Amino acid sequence: MTSRTPKATAPPRTPSSPRDRYREQTRAEIKQTALAQLAEGGVEAVALTRIAKAMGLSGPALYRYFAGRDELLSALIRDAYDDAAAAVETARQSCAGRPAAVQLTALADAFRAWALAQPHRYLLIAGSPVAGYQAPPDTVDRARGALGPFVGVLATSPRPAAESGADAPLIAEMSAWAAATPAVREWAARYTGAEASPEAVATGLAGALLAWAQVHGTVSLEVTGQFTGMGHDPAALLHAQTEALAERFRLARE
Template sequence: MAEAQQGPRARYREQTRAEIKEAALRQLADGGVAALALTRIAKDMGLSGPALYRYFASRDDLLHALIRDAYDDAASAIGAAAARSVDAAQSPRERLRALAVAYRASAVGEPHRYLLIQGAPVPGYVALADTLDRARAVLGPFLPVFAGGTPGAVVAPVVAQMAAWLDGDPAVGGWVAEYAADAAGPAGAAGALAGALLAWAQLHGSVGLEAAGQFEGMGHTGDTLLDAQVGMLADTFGLE
């Protein structure tokens, strides 16, 4: 009997948690993290403060959930773009662009969620240990794109540092192997890692500025800038 009652209770709990997260995302969209207030969420939902705390123990607990969801959704979107590009037998250069487009779309489509996962959302916030794995899942599909490339001399120092990182951190090697098990080319896994790192740095720089509204009135569009960045990265790594 207890088991039969647990199913509906668990479903109700998850539904309520989802509704709380939706209310929190509306607050983030309206006013950023500073606008996030559990008491206001409780009032909007017709809950008492103590009732809401049965679902999320604190603001940081709610932030943990929102950040996990944001990473997971971004990883899903980029992973789906990677699968489509592989199915279409696209070239590495075309695949890189497909991933970059998916990365940008995920960010500018919901900028409040993208900005939430870039840096500490509030002073003193400490991310959960699994946040790193979720961030790596977002970047993972970029690894096989660069795995067979030929990095140019300008990025040789980055490739060398990535090789040292791989030697010193087995977990990083496991991450690369998960996405690019057959890393080949002159630089192999280190080149793949360097490419993914530089893609992240390039994309986050431009996409983060766009998501924050910093490009307004500057006479260019984010997609044009994205194409230029993808082209430069592809040329630097010898992607055809």
Template sequence: MQNSPRRRYREQVIGEIKQAALAQIDAGGPGALSLNAVAKTLGVSGPALYKYFRNRDELLTVLLLDAYDDVAGAVRETLEATADEPARHRLWALAAAFLGWAAAQPHRFALIAGTPLPGYEAPPESVGKARAVLGPFLTVLAQGRPAPVAGSLTGQLGEWAATTPAVADWVRTWAPDGDPALLLTTVLSVWSRLHGVVSLTVHGQFTGMGFDPAALLRAEMDAVADRLGLD
């Protein structure tokens, strides 16, 4: 039975394991995650957890994918909530949603954007999860006039889209009428600016500098919006 007591119990235990694991990561970073430590927190034996997760990496993967889904949901909701606003304002809002999510739970941001753990390899599905975070940005960027940037970057990204169906499909899903090469160039610029400001914020690099990092992020998005001619 789909919603049997056994299933509900299993889901409850998995939820408790994940919460204990996130508390560990919050205290010591992703490298601090340990199934034995999680078991101790929950008052059970280490082997008892292997009924739910085969090893630390499997638990880490679930937490990683959950984090991507959570931030993608926050960004997507913002896209929908700002549907009637000018494109530039929507770009500000999307960036602010990402910043707000990361600043509120830096330990989860570390899972998706922190230093890779030695020996851990993120699963292939994490690529699609990451693209879901940037998808709403493509929708807004397509409202402008993307133009090639100096050098060969646009050509390289155009070739990437042409030879990788998943990339081309991703762009078409969020921006059906946009030029994949030009949009990829622009969204890459947004991604690098966004992660730069957010990473510095999360790591406290702006502390004591006397300004709101959100203002810097807005200025970075304005630079992209100006290039695209977004209202």
């Protein structure tokens, strides 16, 4: 069984009038200014009044483009998830046809590279929660975009659920989740293929969850400087983790 190419999503709508185009350009400029503030001082540094001043706009004028800081943060979070997913998907496509163990390492490396290139955006989606902010529900689907390729790779594991040892409870949970949630089955099928067995899907979900925890654990510690002075290369640590997971799930190596 091999993972399948996800269905292509429709391209974003092109603004049809000069006014629409100006609005989209202004929104993009607002987001870029907010990202600069985010890089300088974290989420606490993002302020609509500062953005308006930097852009030469009045405060009320800025509110015509974003209703408030939470709406702006939601836009930045959506963009970050989409870009992270694009980085992982590019890696998936570039190593298509190679052994599953190689693919797993490539996916993890791609996500790490994305996070290190723009740590302020990584921390926006994976750092400490913003006090008083509630992310919109659609960010869950966007987050799954980066995780999906991992599901496809781990679903190629030849391990039947009955022989999964310590992983059996997690696989059982993923099996129940997929069985009870059509949206999860549809999402997983984009990467495993619609013909994948429920057991393969559950194994892929469980393996991807384990991979995700390892990737985020290593990347978060690296991005926040927690490995300083520990005498190792975080890339080597991540490789060791993905190699161990590939061995654990008996992923193909040739």
